[in-house]
Amino acid sequence: xxxxxxxxxxxxxxxxxxxxxxxxxxxxxxxxxxxxxxxxxxxxxxxxxxxxxxxxxxxxxxxxxxxxxxxxxxxxxxxxxxxxxxxxxxxxxxxxxxxxxxxxxxxxxxxxxxxxxxxxxxxxxxxxxxxxxxxxxxxxxxxxxxxxxxxxxxxxxxxxxxxxxxxxxxxxxxxxxxxxxxxxxxxxxxxxxxxxxxxxxxxxxxxxxxxx
Numbered sequence: 001x002x003x004x005x006x007x008x009x010x011x012x013x014x015x016x017x018x019x020x021x022x023x024x025x026x027x028x029x030x031x032x033x034x035x036x037x038x039x040x041x042x043x044x045x046x047x048x049x050x051x052x053x054x055x056x057x058x059x060x061x062x063x064x065x066x067x068x069x070x071x072x073x074x075x076x077x078x079x080x081x082x083x084x085x086x087x088x089x090x091x092x093x094x095x096x097x098x099x100x101x102x103x104x105x106x107x108x109x110x111x112x113x114x115x116x117x118x119x120x121x122x123x124x125x126x127x128x129x130x131x132x133x134x135x136x137x138x139x140x141x142x143x144x145x146x147x148x149x150x151x152x153x154x155x156x157x158x159x160x161x162x163x164x165x166x167x168x169x170x171x172x173x174x175x176x177x178x179x180x181x182x183x184x185x186x187x188x189x190x191x192x193x194x195x196x197x198x199x200x201x202x203x204x205x206x207x208x209x210x211x212x
Contacts, residue, residue: 001016005060007034008094009115018051061092095154113154
């Protein structure tokens with residue numbers, strides 16, 4: 001039984017999966033409430049799936065890229081739960097989830113763009129389902145100039161549609177997408193990422209050089 005969770009975007013999203021199927025999924029879209037809603041969503045999903053935390057065999061988490069405050073909530077929670085339950089914690093690049101979204105019908109060439117704040121986007125470039133560039137962080141105009149005419153997916157494309165072009169769905173990743181991707185990689189012996197938050201830039205908060 002797999003717990004999948006991602007907090008790399010305004011969405012806090014979790015899913016429970018077992019035996020190749022997603023049993024339960026919960027999502028709240030609120031960039032300010034990741035820490036508040038994550039554990040309640042996990043408990044709700046476990047209850048719907050008819051399981052308990054003690055039955056989990058893996059915790060899989062989207063490691064970003066994403067803004068510092070929200071992303072660290074998911075990564076820290078995944079590591080804490082895995083340590084407490086003595087099970088593996090596995091990382092997946094959050095942009096990979098857009099390609100496995102239920103019902104997604106994306107072209108072969110696609111660019112994932114998610115909101116990085118500061119008038120920038122996190123981006124990853126895919127061809128035939130494989131990541132060929134990124135992840136990186138740039139201003140939308142730089143991304144559009146680098147890959148003109150490539151279809152764009154994600155909430156970053158929605159925010160900067162005047163520069164990047166109209167976005168294709170999905171706009172946000174989902175726990176179900178993460179669970180399906182994790183099950184496939186586990187079955188095929190696929191590669192997972194280290195469970196470390198991928199910020200791509202330094203946090204705003206810095207230590208004082210000298211005490212006041």
